Amino acid sequence: MLLTSYLHAFGEYLVLMARTFSRPERFRMFWKQYVKEMAQLGVDSIGIVLLISFFIGAVICIQIKLNIESAWMPKWVSGYVTREIMLLEFSSSIMCLILAGKVGSNIASEIGTMRVTQQIDALEIMGINSASYLILPKLIGMLTMIPLLVVFSTTSGIIGAYATAYIGHILTPAHLTEGIQYDFNQWYFWMGVVKSVFFAFIISSVSAYYGYRVKGGSVEVGKASTDAVVTSSMLILFSDLFLTQLLS
Amino acid sequence: MIELFELRKSFEDKKVLKGISTTFESGKTNLIIGQSGSGKTVLMKCIVGLFEPTSGKVLYDGRDFVRMTKKERMALRREMGMIFQNAALFDSLSVLENVMFPLDMFSEESYAFRRKRAQFCLDRVNLTDAAHKYPGEISGGMQKRVAIARAIALQPKYLFCDEPNSGLDPKTSLVIDDLIHSITLDFKTTTIINTHDMNSVMGIGDNILYLYEGRREWEGSKDEVMGAENERLNSFIFASDLFRKVKENAI
Ligand SMILES: Nc1ncnc2c1ncn2[C@@H]1O[C@H](COP(=O)(O)OP(=O)(O)O)[C@@H](O)[C@H]1O
C-alpha cells in the first residue's frame, strides 16, 4: 500500500517534470522570472551560507587543533582537515541540507499558495503551461546559483579557520596555510560542485512538486512545505551516499 | 456560442453533473444559478477544461473542446477570459502588470502598445488610479475589477465568471454586474456567469440555467423567471420574504 503510493507520487513527479521541461512560451517572460528567482532563491541565501560556513570552518579548525591533534601528528593537520571537510562534505551536502530548509519551504509554499488561490488555474485558462512557467525558472535559477554558493561556502569556511589563527591565536597562520595548501587535489572541489548541482535539482523539483499538487487551503500548504523539506533532505542524504562513491 | 451535450462529471463514485445539455449564445449574459453544492463550479470547470468531463461534448462555435489535442486547447484558451471567485490575481505583480500579463505572454505588439492596451482595460473598469498598487493593497471589489480587466485584455470571445459578486456589498455587486453586461454587449462575448445572487438574476439574466443536484431543472430569461411554474426554482428564488413580496406584487 505504502509502496504503491510512493510509486504513484513518483509517477506524478515524472509527469510534472515532463511538463516543466518544455520550451518557454516567451523567452522575454522566462528571462524575467529567471533573474527574479536567482535573486530570491540564490542571492538571498548568500548571507546565511557565509555565516554558517564561517562558524563551521572556525569550529572544525579549533576542534582538530585542540582535541584531535597530538604530538605525533604534523602541525599542518588542522588546516588540512578543515579544507577537506569543507570541500568534500560541508560546502556541498550539509549546505544543501540547510538550503533545503530555506529554499525548499519557500518554493513549496509559494507554489502551493498559488494553487489554492487559483492563480495556477488562471495561468492554465490563459493557455499557459503553468508548470513550465512557474517551475522551470526556479529550477534553472537554482542550478545556476548553487555552485556559486558552494564556492562562497568553502571560502567563508577557510576565512573562519584563519580567524581562529589571527584572532583566537589557536594555531599559527603559517601552520594553517601549510595545511590548507598540503596535497591539494583539484578534483575534490569539482566533486562538491557536481554534487551540489544534483542537490539543487532535488531541492527545487521536489519542493515544486509538493507545492504544485496541493489541494485545499492554508493547512495543506503548510503540510506541503514540511513534506518538501523532509523529502528533499532525505533524498539529498541518499544521493550523497551514491554520488560520493561514484565520484571518488 | 457554446453548446453542451449530455455533459456528465463524476468524482470517483459521486455523480456531480448528471447529463447537462444547453446552449449559451454570444452577446448574451448566460447565468447558471443553483444552491451551493449544486455543481455550478464543477460545470464551469468542465466547460473550460480545468476538469475533464466524464462524458459528453462541449462545443465552442462548433469546435469540440473535449476531444482537442493539448495544443489545440492551448490555442482556444487564448480566446477565453475567466474571472475566478477570489479574483486569483498574481500577487507578486502590480495591478498594471497583472493586466499586462496576458499581453506580455501572447501579444506580438511593442511594450508601449501593450501598456496602452492594459491602461485602456483598467480605464474600462474605472481603475485608472490603482495601476501601481499591489493586489494585497486594494479592496475585494477592486480586485474583481482588475480580474475583469485582465480577462478582457486579449479581447476574448468567451468570458467566464465564477460567482463574481461573492463577498461584495450590494452596490459594488451592481457595478460588477453592469460591467460584465456592458462588456458582453460591446465585444459580443459569450458570457457565462455562476451566481446565486438574485439581484444579478433580475438585473442581467439574459438567459438563466437553473441547476438542481447536477441536472438542468429549468431554463429561461429573467422575464420568464417571475411567472415560472417550476416548484424547485420558485422555492430557490423566492426563498427570501422580500422576493416573495415582489412576486406577489408583480401578479
Ligand atoms: N475536486 C473535487 N473532488 C470531489 N468532489 C468535488 C470536487 N469539486 C467539487 N466536488 C463536489 O461537487 C459538488 C458540487 O460542487 P460545486 O460545483 O463547487 O458547487 P457550487 O454549485 O457551489 O459551485 C459538491 O458536492 C462538491 O463536494
Ligand SMILES: [Mg+2]
Ligand atoms: Mg462554486
